[in-house]
Amino acid sequence: xxxxxxxxxxxxxxxxxxxxxxxxxxxxxxxxxxxxxxxxxxxxxxxxxxxxxxxxxxxxxxxxxxxxxxxxxxxxxxxxxxxxxxxxxxxxxxxxxxxxxxxxxxxxxxxxxxxxxxxxxxxxxxxxxxxxxxxxxxxxxxxxxxxxxxxxxxxxxxxxxxxxxxxxxxxxxxxxxxxxxxxxxxxxxxxxxxxx
Amino acid sequence: xxxxxxxxxxxxxxxxxxxxxxxxxxxxxxxxxxxxxxxxxxxxxxxxxxxxxxxxxxxxxxxxxxxxxxxxxxxxxxxxxxxxxxxxxxxxxxxxxxxxxxxxxxxxxxxxxxxxxxxxxxxxxxxxxxxxxxxxxxxxxxxxxxxxxxxxxxxxxxxxxxxxxxxxxxxxxxxxxxxxxxxxxxxxxxxxxxxx
DNA sequence: AGCAGACTAGACAGATCTGTCTGGTAGGGT
DNA sequence: ACCCTACCAGACAGATCTGTCTAGTCTGCT
Numbered sequence: 001x002x003x004x005x006x007x008x009x010x011x012x013x014x015x016x017x018x019x020x021x022x023x024x025x026x027x028x029x030x031x032x033x034x035x036x037x038x039x040x041x042x043x044x045x046x047x048x049x050x051x052x053x054x055x056x057x058x059x060x061x062x063x064x065x066x067x068x069x070x071x072x073x074x075x076x077x078x079x080x081x082x083x084x085x086x087x088x089x090x091x092x093x094x095x096x097x098x099x100x101x102x103x104x105x106x107x108x109x110x111x112x113x114x115x116x117x118x119x120x121x122x123x124x125x126x127x128x129x130x131x132x133x134x135x136x137x138x139x140x141x142x143x144x145x146x147x148x149x150x151x152x153x154x155x156x157x158x159x160x161x162x163x164x165x166x167x168x169x170x171x172x173x174x175x176x177x178x179x180x181x182x183x184x185x186x187x188x189x190x191x192x193x194x195x196x
Numbered sequence: 197x198x199x200x201x202x203x204x205x206x207x208x209x210x211x212x213x214x215x216x217x218x219x220x221x222x223x224x225x226x227x228x229x230x231x232x233x234x235x236x237x238x239x240x241x242x243x244x245x246x247x248x249x250x251x252x253x254x255x256x257x258x259x260x261x262x263x264x265x266x267x268x269x270x271x272x273x274x275x276x277x278x279x280x281x282x283x284x285x286x287x288x289x290x291x292x293x294x295x296x297x298x299x300x301x302x303x304x305x306x307x308x309x310x311x312x313x314x315x316x317x318x319x320x321x322x323x324x325x326x327x328x329x330x331x332x333x334x335x336x337x338x339x340x341x342x343x344x345x346x347x348x349x350x351x352x353x354x355x356x357x358x359x360x361x362x363x364x365x366x367x368x369x370x371x372x373x374x375x376x377x378x379x380x381x382x383x384x385x386x387x388x389x390x391x392x
Numbered sequence: 393a394g395c396a397g398a399c400t401a402g403a404c405a406g407a408t409c410t411g412t413c414t415g416g417t418a419g420g421g422t
Numbered sequence: 423a424c425c426c427t428a429c430c431a432g433a434c435a436g437a438t439c440t441g442t443c444t445a446g447t448c449t450g451c452t
Contacts, residue, residue: 013429029310031227034409045430050411079217104312112365113309114225117236154374157366158358165357166350167287169308169326185381209399230439241400246441248398 014052016042019120022115025063027105030114055120060111063083068132075136083143087156089177090136091183095158095176098167105168109161110162144187155186210248212238214258221259222303226310253318256307260321264328265302271332278384279339283352286332287379290356291372294363300365305357329356339384351382 020042024033035056039049055061080086085187097103104110108126115122137156140148159182166175216238231252235245251257270375274289278281293299300306311318318324333352337345355378362371 002449011428018409028312029227031225031310032312034413047413048429051428056410089394102283105309109305109361109365110309113301113306114227116224116228122358126365146389154362154371155378158362158375158378160358161361162354162356162358165305166354167359169305169322170353175350176355178347182354184353185371191447207398231441232439242402242441243443244399250442296406 001115011052013044013048016145017049017052018057018066021059021063022066025060025111026067027102027104028074030060030111032065043185057120061122061125064111064122068125068129071129072132081141087137087140087144088180088183091156091159091163091179095167095179099172099176102134103167103172106161106164109164125154130157134158141187146187152186156183159183159186168185207248209238209240209244210313213240213245213248213255214262217255217259218262220333221256221307222263223300224297226256226259226307231364242270253316257318257321260304260307260318261326264321264325267325268295268328279336283333283336283340283383284376287359287375291363291375295358295368295372298364299368302357302360302362305360326353329353342383348382352379355382 017038022036024028024038024041033047035046037072038059039046040051053062074093078086078089080089082171108129111121112126115126117123134153134157136154138149141152141156159179161176163179165174168170217229217234220234220237231242231245234255235242238245245255249258261308271286271291273283274282276285304325307321308319311322313319330349330353333349334345336370337348337352342348355375359371359375
C-alpha cells in the first residue's frame with residue numbers, strides 16, 4: 001500500500017506531529033505535554049493522530065527513535081581523518097551543542113527519568129541508543145588501537161553522560177576544555193602540555 | 197509558636213507526608229505521582245497536607261532538600277583518615293548505592309528533567325545540592341594538596357553524574373571498578389598496578 | 393472552662409488528560 | 423463511477439489532577 005514511488009515518504013501529517021512532539025517533549029518534558037497541545041501546534045486532527053499512533057506512549061517511543069536517528073546522522077556527518085580524530089570530533093560536537101541556548105540536557109536521560117520501568121518500550125529504545133553509542137566508541141577505539149576498547153568505551157560513556165548533565169545543570173561552557181583533555185587522556189593521546 | 201521545648205520537632209503528619217513523597221517521587225517520578233496518592237499512602241487528610249505545604253511544588257522542593265540533607269548526612273558519616281581517602285569513600289559509597297536493587301538514578305538529575313525552567317525553585321534547590329557537592333570535592337582536593345582543585349572538582353562532578361546515570365540506565369555494577377580507577381587517576385593517586 | 397491549632401473525612405469545582413466516536417471533505421487508483 | 427485512504431473539526435466519555443471548602447474531633451495550654 002505505501003508504494004508511492006519506491007519507498008514510504010511518511011505522511012506529512014505524521015511528520016508534523018513527530019516534529020512538534022520532538023520539539024515539545026525535549027523542551028518541556030514528556031508528561032508535561034499533552035496530546036491536545038501537540039495536535040494543536042502540529043495543526044492536525046485528533047483522529048489523524050490516533051490514526052498514525054496507537055497511543056501517546058508510541059509517540060514518545062517514536063520521539064526517542066527520532067532523536068537516535070538525528071544523533072546518528074550528526075555523528076556520521078562529522079568529518080575526521082582517523083578514528084582518534086573522529087572520537088574527539090564527537091565530543092567536541094557534544095560540547096558545542098551543550099553550549100547552545102536551547103540545550104535542555106540529554107533527551108534520553110531526561111526521558112528515562114520519566115519512565116522508571118526498565119522494561120517499558122520507551123526505556124528499551126533508550127537502551128538501543130546507548131548500545132549504539134557505546135558500540136560506536138568501542139569500534140573507533142579498536143580501530144585506533146586501544147588494547148582494552150570495551151573498558152575505555154565505558155569510560156567515554158561516563159564522560160558523555162557527565163558532560164550532558166553538566167551542560168544542562170551547571171555552567172554549559174566550563175566543562176568543554178576539561179572534557180577534551182579528559183577524552184585525550186582516556187584515549188591515550190595526551191600531550192605533555194595537556195596536564196590535567 | 198513552634199516553641200515546644202527549644203526547636204521545632206516537625207509535626208508527625210508532615211513527616212509522614214514528606215517520607216511518603218520522598219519514596220514515591222524517587223521511585224516513580226514527580227509528575228507521575230499525584231497528591232491524592234501521597235496523602236492516601238501517608239494516611240493524612242488533604243486539608244492537613246495543604247496546611248503544611250502551600251502547593252505540590254513546595255512539597256517537591258522539600259523532597260529535593262530532604263534528599264540533599266540525606267546525602268550530606270551520608271557523606272559526613274563516611275569514615276576515612278585523610279581527604280584522599282574521604283574522596284574515594286564518597287565514590288565507593290555512590291557505587292554501592294548505585295548497585296542496590298531499588299536504585300533509580302540520581303534524584304536531582306531525575307527531578308531536573310521534569311522541571312525545565314532553570315529559574316524554578318525546585319531547580320534552585322537542585323543547584324544548591326550541586327554547589328554543596330562541588331564544594332565538598334574542592335575542599336577535600338585542596339586539603340589533599342591538589343594544585344588545581346577547582347578543575348579537578350569539575351572532573352569529579354563529571355564522573356559523579358556519569359556514574360549515577362550508568363548505574364541507572366546500564367549495568368549497575370560494571371562501572372564501579374572503572375570509576376575507582378578514574379577517580380584515583382584524577383586525584384593523582386594512581387598506583388602502577390592500576391593501569392586503565 | 394475555653395480557646396487555638398493540628399488533625400480527619402470527604403465533597404466539590406474546575407481544569408486537563410487520554411482515547412473514542414461521529415461526520416464530513418478531498419484526492420488517487422482502478 | 424467507485425472506493426479507499428488520509429485528513430479535518432470537534433463533541434464526548436471517563437478518569438485524574440490540583441486545590442478549596444465544610445464539618446467535626448482531639449489535645450494541650452492558659
